[in-house]
Amino acid sequence: MLAVSCGESGQKEPDTLSVSPTDLSFSADDVSTKLLSIKSNTTWVVSASADWILLDKTSGSGNAPLAVKVSSNEGDDREGTISVKGAQNVTVKVTQSGGKVSYLTPVPVAFDGKKRAGTIYQLLVYSFADSNGDGIGDFNGITSKLDYLDDMGVSALWLSPIHPAMSYHGYDVKDYYSVNPEYGTEEDFKNLLSKAKAKGIDIYLDYVLNHAGKDHPWFQSAKASESSPYRDYFVFSTNPAADISAGRLAMFPKNGYDSGQWFSCVSGSASSMKVKFTLTLDAAGKPKTLKIEQVDEISNSGTPTSGIWLYYGDGKMSQFYTTGGSVCTLSIDISSSWGVLIRTSQTQWDSYKYGAPSSNHQLEWGKELTLSNTDASDILLPGMDILMYHSHFWTDWFADFNYGPASTSETSPAFIDLAASADKWINMGVGGLRLDAVKHIYWDENSNENPTFLDKWYQRCNATYKAAGNTGNIYMVGEVFSEASKTFNYYKGLPSVFEFSFWWGVKDALNNRSAGSFVNNLISWRSSYTAKRADAVPAIKLTNHDENRAASDLGKSEAKEKQAAAILLTAEGRPVFYQGEELGYWGVKDGGDEYVRTPMKWTKSGAVASGRLGGKVDNSMLTSSISVEAQNEAANSLMNVYKTFSKVRNTYPALASGKMSSANISGSTILSWYMTSSDGQKVLVVHNVASSAKTVDVPGDISKPIAVLGSAAVKGGQVILEANSSVVFLQ
Numbered sequence: 051m052l053a054v055s056c057g058e059s060g061q062k063e064p065d066t067l068s069v070s071p072t073d074l075s076f077s078a079d080d081v082s083t084k085l086l087s088i089k090s091n092t093t094w095v096v097s098a099s100a101d102w103i104l105l106d107k108t109s110g111s112g113n114a115p116l117a118v119k120v121s122s123n124e125g126d127d128r129e130g131t132i133s134v135k136g137a138q139n140v141t142v143k144v145t146q147s148g149g150k151v152s153y154l155t156p157v158p159v160a161f162d163g164k165k166r167a168g169t170i171y172q173l174l175v176y177s178f179a180d181s182n183g184d185g186i187g188d189f190n191g192i193t194s195k196l197d198y199l200d201d202m203g204v205s206a207l208w209l210s211p212i213h214p215a216m217s218y219h220g221y222d223v224k225d226y227y228s229v230n231p232e233y234g235t236e237e238d239f240k241n242l243l244s245k246a247k248a249k250g251i252d253i254y255l256d257y258v259l260n261h262a263g264k265d266h267p268w269f270q271s272a273k274a275s276e277s278s279p280y281r282d283y284f285v286f287s288t289n290p291a292a293d294i295s296a297g298r299l300a301m302f303p304k305n306g307y308d309s310g311q312w313f314s315c316v317s318g319s320a321s322s323m324k325v326k327f328t329l330t331l332d333a334a335g336k337p338k339t340l341k342i343e344q345v346d347e348i349s350n351s352g353t354p355t356s357g358i359w360l361y362y363g364d365g366k367m368s369q370f371y372t373t374g375g376s377v378c379t380l381s382i383d384i385s386s387s388w389g390v391l392i393r394t395s396q397t398q399w400d401s402y403k404y405g406a407p408s409s410n411h412q413l414e415w416g417k418e419l420t421l422s423n424t425d426a427s428d429i430l431l432p433g434m435d436i437l438m439y440h441s442h443f444w445t446d447w448f449a450d451f452n453y454g455p456a457s458t459s460e461t462s463p464a465f466i467d468l469a470a471s472a473d474k475w476i477n478m479g480v481g482g483l484r485l486d487a488v489k490h491i492y493w494d495e496n497s498n499e500n501p502t503f504l505d506k507w508y509q510r511c512n513a514t515y516k517a518a519g520n521t522g523n524i525y526m527v528g529e530v531f532s533e534a535s536k537t538f539n540y541y542k543g544l545p546s547v548f549e550f551s552f553w554w555g556v557k558d559a560l561n562n563r564s565a566g567s568f569v570n571n572l573i574s575w576r577s578s579y580t581a582k583r584a585d586a587v588p589a590i591k592l593t594n595h596d597e598n599r600a601a602s603d604l605g606k607s608e609a610k611e612k613q614a615a616a617i618l619l620t621a622e623g624r625p626v627f628y629q630g631e632e633l634g635y636w637g638v639k640d641g642g643d644e645y646v647r648t649p650m651k652w653t654k655s656g657a658v659a660s661g662r663l664g665g666k667v668d669n670s671m672l673t674s675s676i677s678v679e680a681q682n683e684a685a686n687s688l689m690n691v692y693k694t695f696s697k698v699r700n701t702y703p704a705l706a707s708g709k710m711s712s713a714n715i716s717g718s719t720i721l722s723w724y725m726t727s728s729d730g731q732k733v734l735v736v737h738n739v740a741s742s743a744k745t746v747d748v749p750g751d752i753s754k755p756i757a758v759l760g761s762a763a764v765k766g767g768q769v770i771l772e773a774n775s776s777v778v779f780l781q
């Protein structure tokens with residue numbers, strides 16, 4: 051109790067202020083409200099020294115009650131202060147009584163520098179790091195960031211396709227034997243390989259075995275001529291529906307015809323052919339029929355027509371000649387890969403175009419073709435055919451490879467050539483491959499054909515790898531974009547397959563704040579994989595370049611993003627980080643895939659490698675605070691959670707390569723499991739996905755915490771985890 055009087059006689063009435071009582075006591079978990087009485091003849095302000103002291107107001111005037119509560123806590127002894135500021139401060143103590151809570155500080159053993167976890171970092175070469183300022187990521191850029199990647203604890207880099215390609219993303223390859231010059235030279239790539247290896251980091255290439263880009267010279271040659279050495283590299287048919295239902299196409303089951311997966315192309319080409327076209331006009335002077343004849347010499351007579359051209363591609367147009375009447379002629383040395391059209395405008399199409407009435411009409415020597423002006427298709431020249439080619443992804447942009455029957459696929463020319471290209475990179479030092487779209491190589495994704503093919507591919511590449519002097523096996527992981535149960539069979543062919551269901555489970559647990567069946571699912575999937583092959587290791591991940599970003603799916607909650615990282619880095623399997631995930635990048639595919647492929651922001655204010663993304667970059671995200679530089683400085687940043695948990699995973703074999711088993715800890719928001727290494731080291735992992743603190747009974751040893759996310763404590767043999775907090779105990 052304090053009354054203040056500090057004025058002198060004759061001056062204004064002095065301010066007075068008092069507060070009582072001066073001690074408030076709460077017991078543990080006390081939800082009551084206690085009142086302080088403030089007496090004053092003026093205004094006053096009040097504040098608390100800790101956010102667990104809850105005041106009903108922070109200012110007032112005159113005499114008034116002040117209501118005080120304390121937020122729920124787990125019974126810790128806490129002490130704070132309420133200060134009433136005015137003419138003079140009055141301190142009020144608030145004490146609580148309860149059991150002793152010990153907050154856990156993780157004490158992992160010192161990291162010995164040996165990366166045991168095999169963590170993979172997925173990076174997009176074009177948007178990771180640009181070394182020469184042209185805005186396009188490149189090999190030397192990656193080399194310059196190896197310290198960063200080493201610091202993230204990664205053992206391997208999965209590079210987006212490095213080959214020359216039709217699109218920025220590289221999944222429409224034009225040459226499997228060379229590197230995209232935008233990314234640097236082959237020497238630059240070799241330099242990356244050796245500098246990475248010196249840091250214990252392998253390089254894995256993204257290999258596209260399902261299809262080539264349609265501009266690949268193999269496909270251009272294959273479709274042009276039946277005698278092309280590449281003809282058998284691709285799947286062609288003049289009548290795919292009939293061929294498939296009759297079982298004549300080896301890569302398809304009899305019910306495997308999908309009309310949307312077949313595209314027409316012209317087979318054969320006219321190159322340097324001396325011909326004379328004769329065009330007749332109707333009464334209105336419009337093109338009516340077209341005839342072609344072979345000639346020995348090019349000779350045109352008469353005068354150019356007023357606006358009738360032969361069009362034969364790439365802007366090539368030649369005007370017809372006339373001597374009057376309804377007949378025009380044009381002699382020409384023609385080469386065309388697709389045929390011809392008649393045009394009555396040099397700039398406009400639509401009604402100014404005359405062609406064949408349907409897509410497979412071919413000119414025959416000396417015979418007139420009646421032209422169509424409504425559905426004008428390309429007019430094939432003699433020797434040309436319309437063929438259909440297969441592209442599983444429902445776009446004419448790709449052409450699917452033909453490997454023949456799966457049982458003999460290793461003898462197919464496409465397999466032999468692609469394997470030879472892979473040999474080149476493996477012999478150069480590449481340590482693994484990520485195989486794109488493996489469930490679509492053979493049409494039936496549920497049959498044994500793809501696993502059979504993949505086993506042959508893996509054995510072949512592994513033989514090359516061993517012959518090059520490497521110990522152990524080459525790493526190979528397949529993309530089977532399906533729920534886990536659909537991936538089991540692919541372990542017959544490959545030692546690793548991406549586990550998309552892992553992320554879907556993490557996302558559901560965090561967003562629903564429910565443990566659900568996540569842990570039991572993981573444990574049962576593990577036994578399904580190892581039933582297919584003993585060395586099966588799923589590649590576990592959050593999101594990749596084909597999915598909405600993890601942060602977007604988690605409502606941009608940093609607490610959830612951190613816990614997703616902690617779950618990833620404490621679960622069984624081989625973790626994969628995706629470029630930018632460690633910085634909390636968000637982005638969805640709706641506006642274009644580019645929005646989930648955003649460049650790394652290395653410094654607070656420096657440029658990013660956005661040159662190949664066509665402006666589809668969310669600059670509102672790429673602020674200085676999301677940069678690597680800023681997150682390095684912030685001890686509590688998402689990036690530092692990745693680094694901390696990655697280091698612990700690399701330190702402890704139980705986390706790095708252990709097997710998961712149930713810990714049977716009850717609690718609807720608790721994800722928990724044991725991880726046990728082959729030499730018997732064991733850890734207990736506990737995650738609380740709730741939005742509030744939870745107290746759990748833990749069966750094992752809780753005296754040796756080696757990793758903590760958020761806030762974890764022990765009290766009386768129980769573990770208290772705050773919202774989105776996690777702990778790992780060494781057993």
Ligand SMILES: [Ca+2]
Binds near residue numbers: 187
């Ligand atoms: Ca560059």
Ligand SMILES: [Ca+2]
Binds near residue numbers: 260442490491492
């Ligand atoms: Ca295919």
